[in-house]
Amino acid sequence: MNTVPRVICGDCAQELHVLPTNSIDLIVTSPPYADQRKQTYGGIHPDQYVEWFLPISAELLRVLKPEGTFILNIKERVVGGERHTYVLKLIIAMREQGWLWTEEFIWHKKNCYPGKWPNRFRDAWERLVQFNKQKKFKMFQEEVMVPVGDWAKTRLRSLNDTDKSRDESKVGSGFGKNISNWVGRDKAYPSNVLHMATECANRSHSAVFPETLPAWFIRLFTEPGDMVLDPFMGSGTTLNAANDLGRNAIGIEIHQIYCEQFTESMQERQQSMLFG
Amino acid sequence: MNTVPRVICGDCAQELHVLPTNSIDLIVTSPPYADQRKQTYGGIHPDQYVEWFLPISAELLRVLKPEGTFILNIKERVVGGERHTYVLKLIIAMREQGWLWTEEFIWHKKNCYPGKWPNRFRDAWERLVQFNKQKKFKMFQEEVMVPVGDWAKTRLRSLNDTDKSRDESKVGSGFGKNISNWVGRDKAYPSNVLHMATECANRSHSAVFPETLPAWFIRLFTEPGDMVLDPFMGSGTTLNAANDLGRNAIGIEIHQIYCEQFTESMQERQQSMLFG
DNA sequence: AGCTCTTATGAATCATTGA
């Protein structure tokens, strides 16, 4: 089974060196987006984004297993009335680095940020760029099949509740069990467009993306016991999802406060599992 | 009012020269997709796509009015298990040509062709890349407003404490300030994700987009009497939409058969309008 | 269970002001 997620507090540009080559099955991360403003989250200027990220992606290429997958959540900002090109240039540069640009999923954010401007609409989508080391990679499509038809909607809702209850006894097997109930009924493979609302949960710190998002990719690209890495851990959404699904996980985070908060909440969880 | 759409039969790389500079209000087009099998429908090889398109986009830049807009419907193919990078490179190259990359809309194709592959899901989205000549361009957002959901009915009934408290407590938000402005509003602005079903009928030509798609952009970016151009006319979806909306339109199409079919159907339409 | 109603909030963008 999986162990407690491991948190490394520091800059992933350095800390990644400690991880062994070919040791990670899946990388899911949402790096800080390019930001013109000064020092909000160590924001990187759009013009320097690619050169900032390339050394990191080089290390990610090293630590990923040959059949592993890298999912990069990113979206370009508007700079001077235009979409900035750093994401396009990053994809091209990462290919030259040796990555394969296998696919680009769209995350349709149903409740996107409000706003009205004279010459653009609200931005309701982000990129989920998939990179691989080889044409052959691990993928378990059946794990993310979705039920079709109205009768299944209630079924799906109850599954979400189970997932959220974080009952350790069901983790790992529970999800598959529920899925197996649908075998032989109407279920379909999803497409490369994901519809998910942003996190509405009331956390002290804002979650980067809803836990269902990394959970979806973890189920799709890993098996229980596999190793998941998030080099920009933040509040630990990816690590929580991995842990819930019985995967091992490593997170790297530069802000001390996030590291501490995650470690605390994880300890509470372990205790409630033992004594609760 | 608008006149009968004009069709130019020929290669747009040449035929665009006959159009006057700064004469087009909106360009909406879906160029032929890149194709490795160069035989079929004059497909362009992915590796040559950018160099093939750049002379055309240079002419489009010339004929477009300063406040006009260019909407390019495009999606990269999978080549050798990877998404090809010609679209990314094209956007970067067109910016160097003088275009502004203002926005990228996502067309979520609801009912696209089913299919299953070992390492990817159904491709359910395409890019609708918006280019402009200036930061200021014509845009009529009210024309594409969508009916508001049940949301407003219940929401506006009780505009009270919470909305105002957010104004005071939260930093820089001020959400509740003008909530009374919403009273009586029955329409909402869309986002940059468009949900439109595909017309799965004719698979022969690449331009399989539904008429609602060009119609949406024509309403958004032009006024009645304006001039719309589709340099890769195909069966004439864009021209039909423009004509229906009282806009003038020019289409360029290299395949004789499409030109003839469109001219015929347009004549029938004119006659039925006169005598029907 | 299923419905209505309440409430929180999301990686935003632009124009203006200040350094």
Added chain:
DNA sequence: GTCAATGATTCATAAGAGC
């Protein structure tokens, strides 16, 4: 003039409470 900071402007969704 350029660059950085500040203020103003804005919806739709889903979770949760209540019946």
